[in-house]
Amino acid sequence: MSKINTLEDLNKAAKRGLESIIPSKTKVMVGMATSGIASGAQEVYNALAEEIKKRKLDIILSKTGAMGMDCIEPLVDVLQPNKPRLAYSKVTAKKVPEIIDQIVKGAVNGNKPAYRMDEEEFICLNENKPYLKGPVPKDLEGIPKIGDVSFYKKQMKLATRNCGMINYESIDEYIAKGGYFSLLKALTKMQPDEIIDEVIASGLRGRGGGGFQAGIKWQTCRRAHGDIKYVICNGDEGDPGAYMDRSVMEGDPHSVIEGMIIGAYAIGSSQGFIYVRNEYPLAVANLQRALDQAREYGLLGKNILNTGFDFDLKIGKGAGAFVCGESTALMTSLEGKAGEPRAKYIHTVEHGLWDRPSNLNNVETWANVPAIISRGAKWFSSIGCKNNSGTKVFCLVGKINNIGMVEVPMGIPLKEIIYEIGGGIPGGKKYKAVQTGGPSGGCLPDSLIDISVDFDSLWDAGSMMGSGGMIVMDETTCMVDIARYFIDFLEFESCGKCVPCREGVYRMNEILNDICDGKGKAGDVELLESMSQGIVDGALCALGSTAANPVLSTLKYFRDEYVAHVRDKKCPAGVCKALIRFSVSDEKCTGCGVCLKKCPTECISGEKKKTHVIDQTKCIKCGVCKESCKFDAIIVE
Amino acid sequence: MKTAKAKKITVKDIIKKYGGDKTAMIAILQDVQEEFRYLPKAALSSISKQMEVPLTRIYEIATFYNAFSLKQRGKNLIEVCAGTACHVQGAARLMDRMERDLAIKCGETTKDKMFSLEEVRCLGCCSLAPVVRISGNIHPNLTQDEVPKILKNY
Amino acid sequence: MVSFIIDGKKVEAEAGANVLQVARKYGIVIPTLCCHESVAPSGACRLCVVEVKKGKRTRIVTSCLYPVDEGIVVETKTDRVLNVRRLVMQLLMARCPESEVLKDMAKEMGIEPQPAFHPDTDKGKCVLCRLCVKACEDVVGASAIGLSGRGKNKKVGAPFMEDSKTCIGCGACAYICPTEHIIMESTDSKRKIWGRTFKMQPCDKCGRYFAPVDQLKFISDKTGTPMTELAVCMSCK
Structure with missing residues (x-):
């Protein structure tokens, strides 16, 4: 591969790329992000390869990232010349021959695709390229268009524009x-300050949780004293229940790299780092490949695009520490x-990595x-709502029908995410709350279902945007147990440097454990509240100072559940074992x-066709009986 | 001992790979762990000597990050995901079941050195919750009922 | 020089100084555990918190780290500040129930232990102020002890929690420890610390045992001074 120096070179590469995106022969794509692979995409890919070889077919087999609708993976997309792109869901190796049959015969029967795409959006080019000329073939008209699928209808993909495509x-x-x-535009047609002005004008706020204006941060870093400056990408996505950054790093690594090179040029940096979680091996591999490719094309390294600008990027791998998502610890x-945070009275944009000005943004x-x-x-600021421009990617997980990664314009009502995109709660259960912002965030109860999903509204409601986890909870979720879960998580992840976090969160966990174990005492709830304030004010870093949020927000909206545990020794959701x-x-x-x-302790007895009985003295409350009963006959109270 | 000699060469190789760069300590330890499946004491001492970094510093890093283990792990590492999505879908019950079936506690290794049981905070497969990763393979939507069958395959 | 207000008093200080230094200069008492003039502040104990108003923003900061700035308004005894200090003291008393130092400090501050916290039994009197670690690494240069683990399992000690191999017996850690957690036992000819027994060097002139032989060797190695020159105690030099 020769280096790209000019617009012509770039156009040539684009032409090659377009030929492989919309080729003149049949292409089959398998969604091979971590979620796809975990649901069996590798076996499907292997089966496809084998079947294509066996039948000696001239078909391109390709890998792609995650489209977002994880609950229907493994996903196989088929694109034939002058036909809509068809997405087959929940594909198994067994179903592969039939899909190949359909390709060969050019007819859809039996195993129907979940949706079709008639055109492909090219966001950065502001155009849509059709897959076919003329009308959709009659036999494919019945397959819903992706835009009509409720999961995708209200979505808008900017950050995840290429994922799965x-x-x-x-x-x-x-x-x-x-x-x-x-x-190329930034390096050849824009001055660094112009780029910064553009980012400021776009209103882009940091998607990592804090929501600080990215452009302002860049500007401060540009103005900071020092010859050597760093740009850093925070890919230490530690919030449990969130994986949007992983999806982008896996599915579209170049978008992160390009963003960073532009940022580096604007800030005046020649070295950058991408810090990735240890738990994301595929993200590391895909980023590494992308870095090598970019270097080969002369998009990284010395004299980028022949403009005289030098910049290179290195991957730093985390080793499993939630606190390293905090900028100073990272x-x-x-x-x-060891990733311990330090006080940020002097900002990292002035004194960061190796004490040099460092600009950190997330993936x-x-x-x-x-x-x-x-x-x-x-254009960017026309999307979203006031002071919250653009979109936000969320991971919609937990007790929700359509589990997956979604990208929506800021300001969308929560209700639309839960009931339209998410398709509501499974099993006819009642929605109880959604937890946003990870361990530092909070819960939004049913009464706030109409809330506008943006940085400021979530903050005002006692939660936060965080990096984008949305964990949906139903009536079988115990909110005291959830608070305990997060506090336990934070106790485990506290770095242990400062007293309020190390000792305070540990004591809160002790109290919450007592409450869940039926040993709660009068005054416990009030003590949790007063401790929370001390921890908020006293802790050293953001992990500590937000550690009490899960307790504060569940107390705010679900105090009655705490009372039931402490006073009545009851867990209304039927979760707390004791x-x-x-x-x-x-x-x-x-x-x-x-x-x-199925009972592991053999505590259930009863004759065939007669009501069974559970021996309470032997029951360990493992719940396997409830999980395996097809008649919903196990009562938990 | 032959193995000890082989080990020493590897540590040296790993350090060389990073050009002795002290800031690459975490990556070096990760590579060492990849090689031995844990961080042997001798390896840490050897890194300390060769790189002229106090052992206290290396020990601090090795005990600070979750991914590092100073104890020898079993042939298969079982990681029960304890992310939020897995938690609300019953990960705790899965862990209980694993502990009962393997007769070890979380953080321990079975006597036959076949399995080590650990908890991991979110593998990012929330859509497949609850998940368990065994020797790198993710088992999605696992129920406690399926645990014995799955363990048998390792 | 910058001027600002602390507890209603207008004060002046060198730019770059921190609030704690200035407060102490003006006789304002702020409790601390992890602060010592011979090592850089870390902000670990959080006892020295104060409330700072800068522009429109008021927040709680640690005075040992917060740099003074023109026009800031510092309050050292607001309710919020006292609430943090109370919590910190109560948490530390539960961690180290046997520490007399903590008890005395709490008494002076008018703070009672929190009965809801079950006292720990495995932490000794260590509050994890990390002064010992810093002294050993930054002042002495031995790096014989360090931190390990994280969160509530964080500990101070030699690697693998074994007897220290690189300790030189200088005792700096024991001298700097604010809560008398680190125990150093000395007889004339011997000193015990971190699981090791060190032979003491008698002064060539007066015969008094004055320093561990290992410490003198360490200094000799570092500075190139021959051992014979180092074998004389400070009073005889």
């Missing part, structure tokens, strides 16, 4: 989507030390930058004997 192993496909044209970790923030540069601040008991419903039990067989 391009082959993450191909830099040319990225370039074909308009990639690195923004970099930088300490990059320096090769999603960086991924937005190329789109802003190509389409302009005005406060519940399992029994068999006389009405619903059919005496099928499944629970009896």
Whole structure:
């Protein structure tokens, strides 16, 4: 591969890329992000390869990232010349021959695709390219268009624009989507201050949680004293229940890299780092490949795009510490030390990594930058709501029908995310709350279902945007247990440097454990409240100072559940083991004997076709009886 | 001992790979762990000597990060995801079941050195909750019922 | 020089100084545990918190780290500040129930232990102020002890929690420890610390045992001074 120096070179690469995005022969794509692989995409990919070889077919087999609708993976997309792109859901190796049959025969029957795409959006180029000329073939009309699928209808993909669309192993496909044209524009047509002004005007706020204006941060770093400056990408996505950054790093690594090169040029930095979680091996591999490709094309390294600008990027791997998502701790970790945070009275944009000015943004923030540069601040700020421009990627997980990664314009009502995109709560259960912002965030109860999802509204409601986890909870989720879960998480993840976090969170966990174990005492709830204030004010870093949020927000909206645990020794949701008991419903039990067989302590007895009985002295409350009963006959109270 | 000699060479190689860069300490330890499946005491001492970094510093890093283990792990590492999505989908019950079936506690290794049981904070497969990762393979939507069958395959 | 207000008093200080230094200069008492003039502040104990108003923003900061700035308004005894200090003291008393130093400090501050916290039994009197670690690493240069683990399992000690191999027996850690957690037992000819027994060097002139032999060797190695020159105590030099 020769280096890219000019617009012509870039156009050539784009042409090659477009030929592989919309090829002149049949292409089959398998969603091979971590979620896809975990649901069996590798086996499907292997089966496809084998079947294609066996039948000697001239078909391109390609890998792509995650489209977002994880609950229907493994996903196989078929694109034939002059036909809509068809997405087959929940594909198994067994179903592969049939899909190949359909390709060969050119007819859809039996195993129907979940949706079709008639055109492909090229966000950075501001155009849609049709897959077919003329009308959709009659036999495919019945397959819903992706835009009509409720999961995708209200979504808008900017940061995840290429995820699930391009082959993450191909830099040319990225370039074909308009990639690195923004970099060329920035380096050849814009002054660093112009870029910063554009990012400020776009209103882009840091997607990592804090919501600080990215452009202002860049400006401060540009103005900070020092010859050597760093740009850093925070890919230490530690919030449990959040994986949007992983999806971008895996599915579209170049968008992050391009954003960082533009940022580095604007700030005046020649070295950058991407800090990735240890738990994300595929993200590391895909980023590493992308870095090598970019270097080969001369998009990284010396004299980028023949403009005289030098910049290079290195990956730093985390080793499993939630606290390293905090900027100062992350930088300490990059320096090769134990990732303890330090006081931020002097900001990292002035004194950061190795005490030099350092600009840190998260994956999603960086991924937005190329789109802003190509389409302009005005376009970006027209999306979203007041003071919250653009989109936000969320991971919608927990007790929700359509589990997956979604990207929506800021300011969308929560209700639309839960009930339209998410498709509501499974099993006819009642919605109880959604937890946003990870361990530092809070819960939003049913009464706030109409809330506008943006940085400021969530903050006012006692939660926060955080990096984008949205964990949906239903009536079977105990809010005291959830608070305990997060406090336990934070106790485990506290670095142990400062007293309020190390000792305070540990004591809160002790109290919450007592409450869940039925040993709660009068005054416990009030003590939790007063401790919370001390921890908020006293802790050293953001992990500590927000550690009490899960307790404060559950207390704010679900105080009655705490009271039930402490005063009545009851867990209304039926979760806290010490406060519940399992029994068999006389009405619903059919005496099928499944629970009896599955019970690990053999505490269930009963004759066939007669109501079974649980021996309370032997029951360990493992819940396997409830999980295995097909008749909902196990009562938990 | 032959193995000890082989180990020493590897540590040296790893340090060389990073050019002795002290800021690459975490990556060096990760590579060492990859090689031995844990961080042997001798390896840490050897890194300390060769790189002229106090052992106290290396020990601090090795005990600070979750991914590092100073104890020898079993052949298969079982990681029960304790992310929020897995938690609300019953990860705690899975962990209980694993502990009962393997007759060890979380953080321990079975007597036959076949399995080590650990908890991991979110593998990012929330859509497949609850998940368990065994020797790198993710088992999605696991129920406690399926645990014995899955363990048998390792 | 910058001027600002602390507890209603207008004060002046060198730019770059921290609030704690200035407060102490003006006789304002702020309790601390992890602060010592011979090592850089870390902000670990959080006892020295104060309330700072800068522009429109008021926040709680640690005075040992917060740099003074023109026009800031510092309050050292607001309710919020006292609430943090109370919590910190109560948490530390539960961690180290046997520490007399903590008890005395709490008494002076008018703070009672929190009965809801079950006292720990495994932490000794260590509050994890990390002064010992810093002294050993930054002042002495031995790096014989360090931190390990994290969160509530964080500990101070030699690697692998074994007897220290690189300790030189200088005792700096024991001298700097604010809560008398680190125990150093000395007889004339021997000193015990961190699980090791060190032979003491008698002064060539007066015969008094004055320093561990290992410490003198360490100094000799570092500075190139021959051992014979170092074998004389300070009073005889």
